[in-house]
Amino acid sequence: xxxxxxxxxxxxxxxxxxxxxxxxxxxxxxxxxxxxxxxxxxxxxxxxxxxxxxxxxxxxxxxxxxxxxxxxxxxxxxxxxxxxxxxxxxxxxxxxxxxxxxxxxxxxxxxxxxxxxxxxxxxxxxxxxxxxxxxxxxxxxxxxxxxxxxxxxxxxxxxxxxxxxxxxxxxxxxxxxxxxxxxxxxxxxxxxxxxxxxxxxxxxxxxxxxxxxxxxxxxxxxxxxxxxxxxxxxxxxxxxxxxxxxxxxxxxxxxxxxxxxxxxxxxxxxxxxxxxxxxxxxxxxxxxxxxxxxxxxxxxxxxxxxxxxxxxxxxxxxxxxxxxxxxxxxxxxxxxxxxxxxxxxxxxxxxxxxxxxxx
Numbered sequence: 001x002x003x004x005x006x007x008x009x010x011x012x013x014x015x016x017x018x019x020x021x022x023x024x025x026x027x028x029x030x031x032x033x034x035x036x037x038x039x040x041x042x043x044x045x046x047x048x049x050x051x052x053x054x055x056x057x058x059x060x061x062x063x064x065x066x067x068x069x070x071x072x073x074x075x076x077x078x079x080x081x082x083x084x085x086x087x088x089x090x091x092x093x094x095x096x097x098x099x100x101x102x103x104x105x106x107x108x109x110x111x112x113x114x115x116x117x118x119x120x121x122x123x124x125x126x127x128x129x130x131x132x133x134x135x136x137x138x139x140x141x142x143x144x145x146x147x148x149x150x151x152x153x154x155x156x157x158x159x160x161x162x163x164x165x166x167x168x169x170x171x172x173x174x175x176x177x178x179x180x181x182x183x184x185x186x187x188x189x190x191x192x193x194x195x196x197x198x199x200x201x202x203x204x205x206x207x208x209x210x211x212x213x214x215x216x217x218x219x220x221x222x223x224x225x226x227x228x229x230x231x232x233x234x235x236x237x238x239x240x241x242x243x244x245x246x247x248x249x250x251x252x253x254x255x256x257x258x259x260x261x262x263x264x265x266x267x268x269x270x271x272x273x274x275x276x277x278x279x280x281x282x283x284x285x286x287x288x289x290x291x292x293x294x295x296x297x298x299x300x301x302x303x304x305x306x307x308x309x310x311x312x313x314x315x316x317x318x319x320x321x322x323x324x325x326x327x328x329x330x331x332x333x334x335x336x337x338x339x340x341x342x343x344x345x346x347x348x349x350x351x352x353x354x355x356x357x358x359x
Contacts, residue, residue: 004053004094012050016043042101049094056087099351104205104281105171110147110274111162111203116179118197120154121186125308126199127156128331129180133164133173135333142166147267148257154187161271163206170205175319175343177203178303184310194311198304206270207277214246214273221245222265227256244268251275306339315339320346 022028023036060083066076113129115122137144142164149160164173181198189195214220227241241256242264253275255268307316308327315330316323322342329335 003091004050004098006054006057009050009054009094012043012046013054016040016047019043046094046097049090049097052090053087053094056083056090059083060087095352096348099348102171102174104174106168107170107205108163108165109170109173109203110206110271111144111164111173111176112159112201113157113161114159114200114202115152115157116198116200118182118195120152120156121182121195122197122199123152123156123158124154124187125156125180125182125197126158126160128182129199129201130157130160130162132331132333132336133162133176136336137164137166137333139334139337140166140169140172142169146257147271148255163270165206170203172340172344173203174205175340175347176201176305178305180306180308181304182308182310184308204274204278205281207273209273212273212276212280214269214276219247221247224261240264242268244272246272246276249276249279251279317343319343 019036019040023033023040028036060080063076063080063083066072067080069076111133113126113133115126118125134144143166145163145165147161147163150158152158179198179200181196183194183196185192186195186197216222221244223243223245224239225241225243226239238261240259240261241254242261243252243254244265245252251272253268253272255264255271258264258267305317305319307318308331309316310327312325313327314323314325315327317339320342322339324330324335324338326335330339
């Protein structure tokens with residue numbers, strides 16, 4: 001159990017007072033006020049946790065002092081037990097609040113699902129995963145917008161990309177990146193044999209324009225062409241589809257789902273910025289690879305992370321050895337929360353174990 005020293009708690013409380021004092025300055029620059037407001041908002045949950053720990057420790061010290069009074073001893077002993085039971089949980093909450101924050105946690109996310117091995121069955125499974133995330137998003141109050149989709153002939157998706165917006169989207173979905181495997185009898189299988197198929201999920205924090213500087217004149221080659229595939233009478237009549245090549249990196253993004261070339265370009269740029277932002281994040285994280293290996297999942301999209309076994313009605317997350325026999329509920333969306341919460345808790349535990357706190 002990580003114990004936060006009284007000096008550390010005092011420093012947290014002092015820092016909040018310092019920020020409050022700076023925000024009250026009459027000569028404060030508006031930009032500086034915005035920065036300090038952000039600092040204050042980030043400090044609030046830490047201060048609440050620190051104040052709770054400090055209050056419980058003071059209460060425990062007072063009760064232990066009362067043990068010397070014969071008349072108060074029985075009452076003090078009873079209350080000491082209750083305080084000692086609450087203190088570890090409060091200290092754990094404080095330690096978690098002090099963990100370094102992933103700057104991307106509160107961002108929206110780009111969700112990319114691609115059918116892997118398994119042909120039509122893999123595409124159907126990719127469709128199942130997309131619906132699972134859409135329904136899970138509804139339970140979280142998030143909004144899902146399909147950016148592009150390539151449907152398969154039997155249903156499902158060969159590839160689908162969606163933008164998920166809301167509070168704390170990336171913090172919860174980031175552990176979904178990797179290979180998802182399904183074991184079931186495909187609808188196209190007449191012999192009743194169980195097949196294994198897979199789909200790859202990638203969850204990337206969405207980038208804003210200020211995060212990634214792109215000079216359209218020198219960094220991009222933009223090609224327009226006629227869209228293909230389903231799309232009604234508009235398809236193959238105008239050059240609405242857009243292909244953007246980022247020349248410095250060679251990254252290519254195509255978009256043809258919208259009838260407007262302008263809208264397709266805007267969506268393609270959004271995907272491009274997100275992928276460039278993620279590439280920079282991966283570069284930075286590689287520099288801290290030793291710490292990253294201890295976390296839950298590496299974000300490696302080739303890593304098999306979860307199996308959905310239909311005959312047994314179970315879902316197994318291989319990273320934390322968690323098996324739940326509630327496959328229908330999980331694929332319906334709400335049941336995914338238990339897996340997400342377990343992954344977040346495991347990640348926190350791994351990072352707490354690495355944290356070098358002063359006792």
